[in-house]
Amino acid sequence: MEDILQQIEERRTSFKTDNYSMSIGELVNLYENDEIIIRPEYQRLFRWTHTQKVKLIESIILGIPIPSIFVYQNDDGIWELVDGLQRVSSILQFFGVLKGESPLILEATKHIPALEGIKWENEVNPEKELPSGLKLALKRAKIQLTIILNESDKRAKFEVFQRLNTGGSNASNQEIRNNIMIMINPTKFDWFNSLTSDTNFLETLSLSDRLLDEQYHMELGLRFIALSFFDFNIKKDVSDYLDDINEQILELEDAKLTDIQLNFTKTFEKLNSLLGEKSFKKYNGADFKGKFLESSFEAISTGLSKNIIKYSDSANDQDLFDKIKNLYHQEMYNNTSGSGSNAKSRIPKLVPFAIEYFR
Template sequence: MEDLLNQIDSKRTSFKTDSYSMSIGELVSLYEREEIIIRPEYQRLFRWSHGQKVKLIESIILGIPIPSIFVYQNEDGIWELVDGLQRVSTVLQLFGVLKGEKPLVLEGTKYIPDLEGFKWENSSSKNKELPANIKLGIKRAKINLTIILSDSDKRAKFEVFQRLNTGGSNASNQEIRNNVMIMINPDKFKWFENLSKNRDFLETLSLSDRLFEEQYHMELLLRYIALSNYPYNKKKDVGDFLDDINEEILNNENFDFNRVKEEFELTFSILNEVLGEKSFKKHNGEDFRGKFLESAYEAISVGLTANLDLYKNDRNSLLEKVRRLYDEDDYNKTSGSGSNAKSRIPKLIPFAKKFFSKK
């Protein structure tokens, strides 16, 4: 019991926060003075629809409270937005000051249908410019901020971001990981992002547009790197395992990015040459058909990488090996209906490495 209480007390002191209520007008002024930072990468990864933006402005006009936003205060006193990107960006776009975006044009809503076509400033049509009293009301509307102070534990802002956005969020787990990457090390994020755009890799996946939008291809990249380079923790769900490896790679100064990149590129170059978009589709006895199979992706990509010397100069034997994979009891037992990644991976990965080790 004493150890438990000591653990709780020690971690509580890692998160030092303050709360503050600010008007929207003050928040906009902070942004214009560059005293609050919004990383442009966030805007690219998390985008609201036009309707979602208008609904937020409608809420402000009607006096409906806005959820709190979270910022991290660095040693210079500058705030970095941790959570609340779309709310803040939408307000800044309405005011016409958001960098890289055109001013927001409103549309009619359920409660204010006459809002159609209005803008904050409208030099070409004054009758479609928001009235002065509405503007003043928006400027004076309050928003609550939780400030993570600079003397918190260095991981505090990452923990807050991940916990706020995991579960109940429209963001996929990989979108959250991407933003954590950007927070911890933008250069390493760019390395991941560049790898995820590899032509051979993308052509072997044959994913839907929706899955690409949800950054599933980047999750598959991380999954490949994790399973090829780290032992799987059987006690953890795959999502938690990938979170841990994501953090490990970003914080490990000794991670061999060059080796991993070379192995990744050679693996998917071979697969694309031999099978192309059929690389991770089941062989039915005649051809590779059907949908992308996560279990096949794990087995084939990791198994091939572990045995690259055998196949880099003998592509035909790889084709036959992949065909035979789907007849293997060990593969089918771990990848059949009712299986899940947590129970599948501890058996599948050792099997795959051994299976591909012999032609």
């Protein structure tokens, strides 16, 4: 019991926060004066639909409370946005001040159909400009902020971001990992983003636009790195394991990153030249057909990665092709990847098998 209380007290003191109620007008002024930072890297992850943005503005107009915004106060007293990107960005875009974005034009809603075509300012068509009374009401509307003070543990903002977003519907697990990587080390994120944008890699996956938008390809890239260069933790769910690897990548030295990148490039260049978009589809006896299979990705990419020196020689291309084709007849593969299987139970058996199989 003493250990529990001591550990709670140690962690509790690492989070120092303050709550503050601010008008939206003040928030806009802070942004225009560079006193609140929305990291430019986040903008590429800003993916609310137009309708979602309009509904937020409608909620504020109707006086419906919106969730708190979380910011981190750095050593200079500047606030860095930790959680609330979509909400803050939508507000700033409607006010016409969001850098790199055109002003938001509202659309008709269920409760206020007259919002159709309304802008904050509209010199071309003044009848479609938000009335001055509503402008004042919006500027004066209050928004709640939770401020993570700079006396907090330096990793507090990352911990808060992950906890607030994990399990939510607005961001996939990989989007959360990407944001954490950006916050901790933008240079490492650029490296990882460049790696998972590799043409050969993307062509072997053949993913839908929806999965690409959710950055599933980046999760697969992380999964490849994790299974090829790190030990699998059987005690953790795969998502938690990938969270850990995501943070470990941030600590890697450049020489190790170069090794990973070289192996990654060779592996997917070989697969794309051999099978292209069929690389991770099941062989049905005549051809590789169907959807992308996560279990195939784990087995083939990791097995090839660990034996890439052997298969770098084009003389072994036929052998590799036959190995991939015959993978789907292997008892171990079928037993671990059938219906009802899950990655946590599959990976500890499938990956060692695949490494030996492709050897």
